[in-house]
Amino acid sequence: MDSDAGSTCSRSSSPDLVVDDTAGSFFSNKMFQKYCQENRDRESEVGQSRMERCTAGGKTKTRSELSREEVQDMRLKVNSRERKRMHDLNQAMDGLREVMPYAHGPSVRKLSKISTLLLARNYILMLSNSLEEMKKLVGDVYGGSAAIQSRTAPHPTITPAATAAHLSLHPLAQSLHSLVGSTPSTLQHHSSSPSSAPAPHSPPSASFLGFHAPVQGLLKDPLHLTSSYRHFPGMPCPCSLCQPLPTTTSTLHSLSMNK
DNA sequence: TAGGCCATCTGGTCCT
DNA sequence: AGGACCAGATGGCCTA
Numbered sequence: 290m291d292s293d294a295g296s297t298c299s300r301s302s303s304p305d306l307v308v309d310d311t312a313g314s315f316f317s318n319k320m321f322q323k324y325c326q327e328n329r330d331r332e333s334e335v336g337q338s339r340m341e342r343c344t345a346g347g348k349t350k351t352r353s354e355l356s357r358e359e360v361q362d363m364r365l366k367v368n369s370r371e372r373k374r375m376h377d378l379n380q381a382m383d384g385l386r387e388v389m390p391y392a393h394g395p396s397v398r399k400l401s402k403i404s405t406l407l408l409a410r411n412y413i414l415m416l417s418n419s420l421e422e423m424k425k426l427v428g429d430v431y432g433g434s435a436a437i438q439s440r441t442a443p444h445p446t447i448t449p450a451a452t453a454a455h456l457s458l459h460p461l462a463q464s465l466h467s468l469v470g471s472t473p474s475t476l477q478h479h480s481s482s483p484s485s486a487p488a489p490h491s492p493p494s495a496s497f498l499g500f501h502a503p504v505q506g507l508l509k510d511p512l513h514l515t516s517s518y519r520h521f522p523g524m525p526c527p528c529s530l531c532q533p534l535p536t537t538t539s540t541l542h543s544l545s546m547n548k
Numbered sequence: 549t550a551g552g553c554c555a556t557c558t559g560g561t562c563c564t
Numbered sequence: 565a566g567g568a569c570c571a572g573a574t575g576g577c578c579t580a
Contacts, residue, residue: 368557370567375555401553 385409 386405387393389412400408 364558367559367567371558371569372556374568379555403553 382402382405386400389400389405389408391400391408
């Protein structure tokens with residue numbers, strides 16, 4: 290069962306599991322049934338081999354002293370908590386997916402967890418890079434213009450027209466202009482014909498996520514690669530066609546997610 | 549059918 | 565003591 294089961298998830302796992310978190314119990318779980326069966330089978334030996342102390346019903350007992358019902362009840366509580374914890378984690382993951390520059394929709398398979406994390410990392414690095422470039426650009430525009438005007442006029446003034454003219458000369462400004470000046474519909478670039486659109490269930494290639502994996506079919510067809518990305522007005526596009534990834538992000542293969 | 553991805557269970561460890 | 569966190573195991577679903 291996914292955190293968004295029944296709504297956006299393209300797949301439903303554990304269909305035989307009905308969770309009732311409020312009651313802290315679940316029913317019809319095959320694994321649980323199996324567990325119960327096994328638990329019954331080796332009830333006696335479990336009590337002998339495991340003498341860990343635990344509590345049930347507010348009274349401290351060794352596990353061997355717990356009744357089968359108490360052990361099951363305890364196990365159910367722990368399982369329920371763990372399930373809730375994982376659901377919360379998945380909710381957070383969904384929240385992250387929502388803000389990622391990636392196509393959303395019922396017909397689009399959602400990013401896997403690992404892809405979401407890698408894409409998020411890439412995206413953050415790219416935004417940081419863009420911010421730095423933007424700062425440089427602003428510095429160039431105002432600093433440069435001020436220097437020029439200070440030589441020609443006692444009271445330098447920067448007109449919008451002059452700024453625009455200066456901006457138009459800057460290579461980065463051109464790409465920025467194309468981004469800011471675009472509408473969401475036009476930003477949905479590469480929204481090519483259905484024939485060139487990717488399969489609705491195609492996840493992003495590992496290459497886009499920063500892996501140095503062998504180039505597969507997706508990379509052979511740029512349209513195929515980029516058409517599934519949502520482009521936001523005023524935001525740099527992370528897709529490989531619009532903007533190459535920062536050099537620091539091109540080595541994601543070395544990314545380690547150590548604790 | 550193999551492999552990827554996922555949910556769930558479970559026991560261990562750490563923290564409050 | 566109880567809960568959170570973690571990682572390993574397991575089994576189901578889906579796709580190439």
